[in-house]
Amino acid sequence: xxxxxxxxxxxxxxxxxxxxxxxxxxxxxxxxxxxxxxxxxxxxxxxxxxxxxxxxxxxxxxxxxxxxxxxxxxxxxxxxxxxxxxxxxxxxxxxxxxxxxxxxxxxxxxxxxxxxxxxxxxxxxxxxxxxxxxxxxxxxxxxxxxxxxxxxxxxxxxxxxxxxxxxxxxxxxxxxxxxxxxxxxxxxxxxxxxxxxxxxxxxxxxxxxxxxxxxxxxxxxxxxxxxxxxxxxxxx
Amino acid sequence: xxxxxxxxxxxxxxxxxxxxxxxxxxxxxxxxxxxxxxxxxxxxxxxxxxxxxxxxxxxxxxxxxxxxxxxxxxxxxxxxxxxxxxxxxxxxxxxxxxxxxxxxxxxxxxxxxxxxxxxxxxxxxxxxxxxxxxxxxxxxxxxxxxxxxxxxxxxxxxxxxxxxxxxxxxxxxxxxxxxxxxxxxxxxxxxxxxxxxxxxxxxxxxxxxxxxxxxxxxxxxxxxxxxxxxxxxxxxxxxxxxxxxxxxxxxxxxxxxxxxxxxxxxxxxxxxxxxxxxxxxxxxxxxxxxxxxxxxxxxxxxxxxxxxxxxxxxxxxxxxxxxxxxxxxxxxxxxxxxxxxxxxxxxxxxxxxxxxxxxxxxxxxxxxxxxxxxxxxxxxxxxxxxxxxxxxxxxxxxxxxxxxxxxxxxxxxxxxxxxxxxxxxxxxxxxxxxxxxxxxxxxxxxxxxxxxxxxxxxxxxxxxxxxxxxxxxxxxxxxxxxxxxxxxxxxxxxxxxxxxxxxxxxxxxxxxxxxxxxxxxxxxxxxxxxxxxxxxxxxxxxxxxxxxxxxxxxxxxxxxxxxxxxxxxxxxxxxxxxxxxxxxxxxxxxxxxxxxxxxxxxxxxxxxxxxxxxxxxxxxxxxxxxxxxxxxxxxxxxxxxxxxxxxxxxxxxxxxxxxxxxxxxxxxxxxxxxxxx
Numbered sequence: 001x002x003x004x005x006x007x008x009x010x011x012x013x014x015x016x017x018x019x020x021x022x023x024x025x026x027x028x029x030x031x032x033x034x035x036x037x038x039x040x041x042x043x044x045x046x047x048x049x050x051x052x053x054x055x056x057x058x059x060x061x062x063x064x065x066x067x068x069x070x071x072x073x074x075x076x077x078x079x080x081x082x083x084x085x086x087x088x089x090x091x092x093x094x095x096x097x098x099x100x101x102x103x104x105x106x107x108x109x110x111x112x113x114x115x116x117x118x119x120x121x122x123x124x125x126x127x128x129x130x131x132x133x134x135x136x137x138x139x140x141x142x143x144x145x146x147x148x149x150x151x152x153x154x155x156x157x158x159x160x161x162x163x164x165x166x167x168x169x170x171x172x173x174x175x176x177x178x179x180x181x182x183x184x185x186x187x188x189x190x191x192x193x194x195x196x197x198x199x200x201x202x203x204x205x206x207x208x209x210x211x212x213x214x215x216x217x218x219x220x221x222x223x224x225x226x227x228x229x230x231x232x233x234x235x236x
Numbered sequence: 237x238x239x240x241x242x243x244x245x246x247x248x249x250x251x252x253x254x255x256x257x258x259x260x261x262x263x264x265x266x267x268x269x270x271x272x273x274x275x276x277x278x279x280x281x282x283x284x285x286x287x288x289x290x291x292x293x294x295x296x297x298x299x300x301x302x303x304x305x306x307x308x309x310x311x312x313x314x315x316x317x318x319x320x321x322x323x324x325x326x327x328x329x330x331x332x333x334x335x336x337x338x339x340x341x342x343x344x345x346x347x348x349x350x351x352x353x354x355x356x357x358x359x360x361x362x363x364x365x366x367x368x369x370x371x372x373x374x375x376x377x378x379x380x381x382x383x384x385x386x387x388x389x390x391x392x393x394x395x396x397x398x399x400x401x402x403x404x405x406x407x408x409x410x411x412x413x414x415x416x417x418x419x420x421x422x423x424x425x426x427x428x429x430x431x432x433x434x435x436x437x438x439x440x441x442x443x444x445x446x447x448x449x450x451x452x453x454x455x456x457x458x459x460x461x462x463x464x465x466x467x468x469x470x471x472x473x474x475x476x477x478x479x480x481x482x483x484x485x486x487x488x489x490x491x492x493x494x495x496x497x498x499x500x501x502x503x504x505x506x507x508x509x510x511x512x513x514x515x516x517x518x519x520x521x522x523x524x525x526x527x528x529x530x531x532x533x534x535x536x537x538x539x540x541x542x543x544x545x546x547x548x549x550x551x552x553x554x555x556x557x558x559x560x561x562x563x564x565x566x567x568x569x570x571x572x573x574x575x576x577x578x579x580x581x582x583x584x585x586x587x588x589x590x591x592x593x594x595x596x597x598x599x600x601x602x603x604x605x606x607x608x609x610x611x612x613x614x615x616x617x618x619x620x621x622x623x624x625x626x627x628x629x630x631x632x633x634x635x636x637x638x639x640x641x642x643x644x645x646x647x648x649x650x651x652x653x654x655x656x657x658x659x660x661x662x663x664x665x666x667x668x669x670x671x672x673x674x675x676x677x678x679x680x681x682x683x684x685x686x687x688x689x690x691x692x693x694x695x696x697x698x699x700x701x702x703x704x705x706x707x708x709x710x711x712x713x714x715x716x717x718x719x720x721x722x723x724x725x726x727x728x729x730x731x732x733x734x735x736x737x738x739x740x741x742x743x744x745x746x747x748x749x750x751x752x753x754x755x756x757x758x759x760x761x762x763x764x765x766x767x768x769x770x771x772x773x774x775x776x777x778x779x780x781x782x783x784x785x786x787x788x789x790x791x792x793x794x795x796x797x798x799x800x801x802x803x804x805x806x807x808x809x810x811x812x813x814x815x816x817x818x819x820x821x822x823x824x825x826x827x828x829x830x831x832x833x834x835x836x837x838x839x840x841x842x843x844x845x846x847x848x849x850x851x852x853x854x855x856x857x858x859x860x861x862x863x864x865x866x867x868x869x870x871x872x873x874x875x876x877x878x879x880x881x882x883x884x885x886x887x888x889x890x891x892x893x894x895x896x897x898x899x900x901x902x903x904x905x906x907x908x909x910x911x912x913x
Contacts, residue, residue, distance in 0.1 A: 012269075013520060015282040020521045027518065027572030030605070038605070042669070057277050087572065089288060089520055 001069045002104070003077065004221060005084070006096040009060045013091035018053040024089055025065060031087035032080070037070040051107030051209065051220070052114070052185045060206040062114075064107050064220055066100065078226035098225025110220055112212040113161055113180045116188045119202025121172040128165045128173035134195055135163055141194040156194055159186040172202060178210075268355060269363040275349045283521035284312035285346065287338075287360035290518035290571065293325075294362045295335035302444045304328050304336040304437075305359055305369035305392075305406070309376065309384035310794070312340040312360075316517060317525040319579070320412060321375045323512040324433050334441045337361040337369070341384045342391070344792065350391065357391040366392035369406050370448055371440075374425075376412040379771035380764065380794035383786040385410070386424055396783065398426050398474055403452040407444065407460070415471075416501075416548050417723040417831040419488075420771050422473035423779040427464050430834055431501030431548075432534075434510050436469045443467065465495050469502030471834060478776050483817055485775060485828040500835050505875050507534055507553045511563060518571045527575035527609070528567045532560050532592075536581035537859045537877070538614075541650045541850050542639070542678065544722035545581055547843075548836040550869040552860050553878040557588050564596055568606060575607045583610040584618060585860075587881030590625075597625045604628070611635075615661035616653045624668055634665050637676040640684075641691020647853045648683050650846075655695070662699045666706040673699065673712055679741045680719040680733030680765075682850060689741045692716065693748040693755070700754040711754045716742060718765030720772050723831045724838060726846035731822040732769045738762035763801040767793065769819040770804060775830035778818070781807040837869035858884075 009021065016024075026046055029036050038044040047068035054060050073080070077097050084094040120128055135141070141156040161178035168174065179186045192199050210217045276282035297303055306325055308315025315321070321338065328336035337359035342350060350356070357366040366372060372392055374385055386396045394405045401408075410421060411429035418428040429436055447460035465472040475495045479486040490497055504510055516528060533554040536546040555563075564576055576596060580586065589610075596608055608626055615636045638658050639651045646652065665673050677692045696714040703710025718738045721727045733741075742759045749755050770778060784807035785793070792798040808815050823829065825844055832840070842865075849856060859865055860879050870876050 012286040012288050015276050015286050016520045017283070020283060023522070024520065026574075029572075030574060031569070031572040033603075044605070056282065089290060091288070 001072055002100040003067050003069065003080075004098055004100050004104075004107075004225070005065050005067065005080075005094050006219075006221060006225075007063045007065070007084075007088075007092060007094045009054065009058075009063055009092055011059075011091040013089055014057055014059045017056045018050065021054075021063075021092065022048070022050055024092060025067075028084055028087040029067065032083045034067070034080070035069050035071045035073075037068040049106060049108075051111055052181055054206060055187055055189070055204070058204045058206060061095075062206055062208045062219075064111075064209060066107060081226055096221055096225045098222035100222055104222075107209075107220060110211045111181050111209045113178050113210045113217075114185070114206055115176065115178045115208040115210070117166060117203075117205045117207055118175045118177065118188045118192070119169070119172055119204070120175065121200060121202040123173040125165055125168050125173055128168075128175060131192070131195070132163050132165055132175065135160060135191070138195070141191065143190060143194045154184075156186050156191050160191065176207075181209075266365065266368055267363045268358045268365055271353065271355055272358065272363060275346065275353070275355075278349060279345045280343060281313070281521065284340065284343065285360060286520070287363070288520055289316070291513075291515040292361050292517060293329050293337075295329055295337065297335065297364075297368065299448070300333060300445070302334045302371065302441045302448060303369040304334060304371045304373050304441075305339055305357075305366055306336050306373045306375065307339045307341075307357075307388050309341050309374055309381045309388050310378075311343055311792070313519075313521070313523040315340040315375075316519050316523045317529065318375055318377070319513065319529055319531060320377075320433065322517055323510070324373070324375075324437055326512050326514060327434060328437060328441070331438065331441060333445050334437075336373075337364065339366070339388070341381075341388055341792070344798070347387070347391065347791075356393045357388055366394070366406065370444055371407045371409055373437075374408070374410040374412075376410050376414040376421075378794055379414060379420075379768050380799075382414075382421060382771055382782045383790050383793055385421065386783060386786040387791045389424060396424055396786075398424060401426070401457065403454055403457050405457075407457075409440070413545060413548065416544070416834060416836060417773065418471055418473060418834060419776045419830040420774040420778040420782060422776045423783075426461055426472065426474070428471040428473070429502070430469050430471055430499055431836075432504045433502075434504050434512070436467060436502045439467045440464060440470065462492070462495070468500060471499040473776075476833070483814075485830060487828060488830075488833045498833050498835050500873075501548070501837060503837075503873055503875060504534075504553070506878055507531070507555045508559055508878075511555075511559055516567060516571060518573070525577065526573075527577050528564070528571055528573040529577045529579050530560060530563045530567065531555065531580065532578045532583060532586045533580045535877075536585075538582055538585070539650050539846075539856050539858060540639070541648075541726040541846060542681065542719060542722070543581075544725050547725050547838060549581070550837065550867065551875060551877045554587060554880055557592055557880065560592055561595060565599070565601070568602065574605050575609065577609045577611060579611060582614055584613050584622070585885060587879060587885055589885050590622065593622055593625050597628050609633075614653065616657040618661040618664060622664075626668075633674060634670055635674040635676055636661055638695060639676065639678055640681060640688060641677065641693075641695055642688045644853060645681060645684060645688040645691070647855045648850050649678075649681055650850065650855050652855050652857075655698075658695065659698065659702055662702050663706075666703040666710055669707075671703070671707050671709050671711065673703075675699065675712060675714045677714060677716045678719040679716050679745075680738050682727060682730045683853075684741075686741075686744060689744050690748055693745055693752075696749070696755045696757075697752060700752075703754075711756065713756045713758060714745075714749075715758045715760075716745065717760040718762050720765055720768045722772055723829070724836045724843070726843050726850055728773065728829065728843065729823040729825065729827075729847055731820045732765075734816075734820045735762045735766050738765060761796065761799070764794070764796075764799055766815070766819060767799070767801055767804045770808065770815065773830065774818060777811065777813060780811050781813065784810065837867075837872050839866070839868035839872075842867045 037047045049066050051064045077099055080097045081094045138157055142153055144151050144153045159180040163177045166174045166176040177188050188204055189201055209220055211220050306321050308318050308321055325336045328334045339357055339359050389396050395401050408426045410425045411433050415428045415430055443463045461472045464470050465475050475491050476488050477491055478488050535549040535552040537552055540546055640646045640649055662673055679689055696712045699712045700710055721730045721732055739762050745757055749757050785803045788803055790803040860877050861884055
């Protein structure tokens with residue numbers, strides 16, 4: 001049996017890394033005594049796989065993981081949401097759990113795009129609007145990065161599904177961006193830096209991950225998944 | 237619309253602080269978090285600075301409570317697991333008249349930003365500035381962090397020199413094993429804690445509470461330090477004058493009649509009374525020793541002559557096996573860890589260790605997923621039985637520490653394990669599926685010859701041969717550290733090997749093992765060994781050297797990428813101090829040692845006799861299982877070993893060649909006749 005869990009990462013804990021979050025979940029699964037399946041061999045590892053890594057420092061309302069169980073659950077799947085949240089550090093909470101069908105693809109394969117919000121400290125809506133237009137009007141946004149010791153160039157422009165000014169706060173403007181994740185996940189920071197290398201970003205938050213199927217966008221959750229709002233799920 | 241969610245400051249209130257909203261407001265106002273967070277995107281490993289560990293506490297500050305900031309003066313990932321700090325953190329926070337938060341040395345990138353923005357040293361629990369605390373309490377377990385201690389004091393906004401502090405500054409306190417030679421830090425630390433901290437922090441809190449209540453008036457700092465000096469186990473260096481006779485010490489004498497001439501260490505009589513930490517901190521980011529740690533006993537009487545920990549933490553105090561089991565079971569359930577370490581200075585010596593190990597591994601609630609590590613495992617106690625149990629879950633790294641390459645030299649250092657013991661242990665490991673074992677050695681030991689040094693290579697090769705009987709890919713990692721003589725040990729009089737001699741010995745081994753691909757040789761930088769030697773047996777004059785190294789930017793000196801011997805050599809030269817005199821010179825028996833006024837309970841006569849026995853290659857048995865030879869600790873302090881088994885748990889002779897199966901009925905035959913009362 002495989003479960004897919006959606007969770008949030010908010011507040012101070014956003015400064016932990018993707019690997020740190022993986023360890024938090026392994027400990028939480030053991031705390032709630034979830035019958036997680038383990039790999040064989042000399043160094044057994046729990047069979048847990050995480051989707052696209054969230055950059056350290058970003059918040060998220062839409063993180064996902066898949067966990068394989070060695071045996072079926074005793075109780076209903078939805079009871080896991082508050083139990084897991086209580087076993088997780090403050091700021092990391094499960095918000096939905098669903099059982100996957102046999103043969104369901106991995107998050108890495110399935111997810112096609114993510115929606116992000118990006119704070120631009122000190123920017124007015126005019127500045128933000130100009131930035132958005134420059135990105136959308138660009139024929140190409142080429143970046144060079146190092147991969148396995150060699151420079152690789154990418155055009156990021158095709159990965160931009162949408163980019164809008166979502167609003168302003170006293171601190172500045174907020175952009176909303178939907179960015180593709182195939183063939184690789186483009187991060188909002190590198191997209192904006194491709195245009196303006198010295199740009200300073202405020203809080204960056206992933207709000208959704210999407211699967212495109214039959215011309216529509218879906219969240220990567222099975223249809224019968226629980227969808228408990230995380231605020232009520234907190235037990236601590 | 238998007239704001240940093242900030243649930244912590246409000247969510248983790250203790251019940252008593254819920255009512256008055258002014259407390260809440262003050263807490264919010266003194267948190268530096270809004271100034272710290274913008275820096276985090278610019279530093280490596282930002283999770284070092286966020287706190288939020290499971291088990292972390294955000295205690296309410298109040299005028300009637302003494303606020304301790306417990307500082308581990310090294311990087312977060314090294315400091316967080318420190319059990320001593322965690323124990324005191326809980327004990328202080330359980331008191332009605334005290335509270336404790338934690339801090340770690342900010343890494344160099346963070347420090348640069350903090351200094352640039354004027355952000356002081358802060359607690360990771362509530363991100364309060366150091367100035368919100370009455371005490372900065374440092375835990376010091378290695379000499380090379382001394383410059384970091386100064387850096388943290390300075391970052392806290394406190395003058396580094398104790399003499400320049402006023403009533404507005406917190407008291408600077410330091411404890412840990414290094415406090416047993418407090419003199420190199422004497423100019424910077426107001427009060428040292430010598431020995432176990434569990435009880436003494438309470439006694440100190442009561443004294444400091446009075447100081448805080450009196451409003452810390454002008455001149456009150458001297459008075460509170462004078463009062464602290466009355467607490468057993470507390471050493472206040474400013475209350476002592478040091479007299480010199482040329483380069484030699486003549487005496488360290490108290491300036492007042494009510495200040496003790498000799499400061500005796502504190503010792504808790506029974507570990508069962510202190511089942512701490514009860515809520516071990518679970519970090520959110522990777523740290524060293526990232527697992528549940530349960531201390532199974534404190535103290536060790538194996539009598540290894542190089543080992544300061546074994547000498548200063550006597551006697552042996554075992555935790556009851558039932559309490560160990562409870563702490564393991566509760567700790568695993570609470571933390572979610574899948575590894576537990578049973579810590580001590582020699583874990584296989586715990587009475588009934590086999591049963592405890594099997595109980596943990598085979599506990600149904602652990603679902604066969606909890607692995608066990610036993611640090612400081614003696615080879616003469618590592619049996620196939622223990623190997624079989626440990627490897628059921630996952631083969632954690634196995635390290636054995638023969639320490640020296642020949643039996644002759646092992647008798648000198650009193651690490652009485654025979655070659656057959658080592659081969660037996662290694663055989664157990666390889667036969668149970670391990671492919672690699674690590675062996676730890678020291679070089680530069682007293683009386684060491686090249687034959688002894690090359691014995692390291694011989695042992696490592698032989699272990700590989702044994703391994704190959706079981707697995708083709710058998711390999712051995714041999715780590716070699718340069719020996720640094722430590723205070724309060726029989727080797728405190730020994731002149732350390734200099735850099736050229738240590739390098740020569742390392743090269744002997746490198747050449748000898750050049751073609752041996754199955755043996756990986758690793759060695760500690762002899763230059764770092766030299767700097768450690770300066771601080772290890774230094775006197776009060778070394779303080780100026782530490783200060784100069786720090787002022788020239790020499791922090792994080794135990795990190796290879798930051799260590800710089802030339803800083804130390806230059807600082808020694810500029811003060812007219814001789815490295816040779818402090819490090820490589822043999823001490824005379826009539827010489828006043830810088831730590832003679834601090835007592836770990838060991839008679840100086842005993843240590844000197846043991847040093848002479850070492851030079852004569854005579855071993856000394858473990859007094860837990862054989863009659864007392866009166867080192868001075870139990871008799872002097874009126875305490876005793878707390879040991880459940882009268883005989884060595886692993887059986888055998890423990891390398892003494894004696895029948896130890898009858899416990900303390902056995903006469904001591906190892907020593908020269910008339911060698912000891």
